[in-house]
Amino acid sequence: MLMSNIEIIPGKTITASHGIVSGSTVRAKHVGRDIMAGLKNMVGGELRGYTELLEESRAEAIERMRSQAQQMGANAIVNVRFSTSSVAVGAAEIYVYGTAVTVA
């Protein structure tokens, strides 16, 4: 599955469009990670546990979008966008969406 966040797939031509595909995950953070983050907060800087958590969730959201596009018979997704929002205390939604297309 080819993906890009521009309107085209460079070097290919779009032959068919299948509409919007999307994938999302809502992840809660781990108590252990939260405690570690609280300690880390003493000195500030990167919270590695959270970076990893959000990266894993993003990979999963992309995977869901990919399988949806596959079901539609597409072989590429263009104009992919990300959006993250914190829905509740300690939980974040990661949403990724794009347009499924067939390229040749």
Next chain:
Amino acid sequence: MEFYVLLLLWSVPVVLGFVFGQLAEKRHYRSIHAREKAMLYLPTTSGKLPIMGGQAVRCELVTGSVVVSVDHFKRAAAALRGLVGGPVKSYESLLDRAKREAVLRLKESCGSAHEIVNLRLETVPLSKSAQGGIGAVEVLAFGTAIYVAGPA
């Protein structure tokens, strides 16, 4: 007596944040400068059209992200700043570091690409967990890496 205990409880995290936070920031800036220099060969644009020539053979969606939090010294400095208004330097440098780090991670994930187009940055505040909790932000950089045929 109680007053001194409270003062101690407040000032220890601030002093710790000042000492270790500043050290960490200096170290991080040194690493950012070195890595940015090393990644200079990879042209990057926020436009949608490729700026380099060449026949594209492959493209890939690439991302880089980082979550940073403020330390107690920065928080205290920002609170003082809030009294008179004006630029909050302590937060500016934190967000600057986070954005540059996210872009660097993105570039390092596709070091052999020919160029990166449509680079976008998104900053998301993660909710403060509780009172006195973490004010953390996530910075996400994403773009399209383009590979061309043959040596660049």
